[in-house]
């Protein structure tokens with residue numbers, strides 16, 4: 222596909238133009254690595270998180286959810302190893318003073334911007350500092366969480382004592398994380414504030430000798446991306462050779478972003494690292510007591526850790542098409558899965574200056590809008606309105622015309638096939654229910 226070469230630019234331009242994603246703090250010149258989601262983007266992201274929650278929590282008996290605080294005791298980050306090891310190698314050009322991540326340079330012998338000499342690499346910690354408290358000198362220095370994971374592990378005992386979970390079981394969470402990335406970029410791909418969606422799945426160590434749960438979650442996550450319409454050929458699973466400080470094994474789920482596979486999610490075998498570290502630092506017992514065997518031990522954790530923003534970006538890329546429409550025209554269309562599409566349908570009166578059409582269209586819009594996100598448009602000609610909804614990824618356009626007044630039916634146009642059919646107004650809701658699942 223020719224357009225895939227600059228898919229990042231195409232998607233970021235559409236995202237800005239149509240209200241999916243704007244640069245953060247734009248009127249003040251922007252703030253590197255931060256992004257704001259607009260009216261369409263917020264719906265896409267909410268749909269994505271809702272689908273994750275259905276996958277992780279609602280449809281499983283052995284996974285529960287939590288929502289932990291973003292700011293945690295600084296001891297958490299000492300225990301988790303983030304203060305000591307959560308860093309990237311930073312080099313600076315001695316001439317132009319631009320800074321780079323050494324591991325991202327194709328030629329690490331000189332500055333990619335001006336050819337100048339680079340400093341020796343030093344480890345740059347990614348944790349974002351913050352201060353709590355009101356008395357100067359007594360403020361507590363802590364951190365915005367660098368991963369959402371630790372909020373789960375520190376609540377391991379709380380969940381055990383307040384619910385009936387038994388191994389193997391998982392705790393899911395969705396929420397913001399913050400990293401002082403050296404080189405934010407690739408649109409939202411590498412941001413300094415972003416959202417993660419995770420499951421920490423606790424298992425008996427002897428059950429995991431065969432890596433059965435690790436393999437299970439890899440496959441489950443593949444199926445999830447495919448079930449939401451991501452094209453299988455654009456997914457790749459790559460095992461890590463170099464492991465993070467906490468991991469025994471790790472696999473990246475990568476997406477083919479314009480010819481280059483990029484990390485979208487990590488499946489990590491964290492062993493008993495987190496629970497044992499928190500036990501050592503908090504002096505609280507973090508073991509699990511098995512009622513059947515009467516044994517006490519630290520479970521192992523298999524983690525699925527996905528980026529909500531990266532998934533949103535890659536679903537947009539995957540859905541993006543530029544097509545000839547057969548009538549000498551072309552269109553840009555987002556073929557988003559209906560479950561992810563911001564608006565499920567748009568309602569139009571054929572002509573904005575015919576009150577009877579507007580009135581009936583408004584009634585249809587109002588009847589549908591409680592159940593689904595429904596767009597409204599009465600500007601310009603119908604062709605232009607179709608194009609606008611195609612770019613927003615709206616699966617169905619419903620047009621009220623003069624026949625509608627007589628026959629009580631409407632034209633429903635399908636985004637992908639562009640086929641139009643007449644549907645009785647009384648059946649619209651069940652029609653959409655069937656199509657949108």
Ligand code: GAP
Nearest residue numbers: 368370410411412415485486487526527528531
């Ligand atoms: N709890 C493990 C963990 O956080 P990670 O591989 O560092 O693992 C998991 O991050 C996911 O979070 C990544 O696969 C990616 O989707 C997302 N992510 C990480 N850093 C990000 C960043 N700077 N901007 C956007 N998403 C990011």
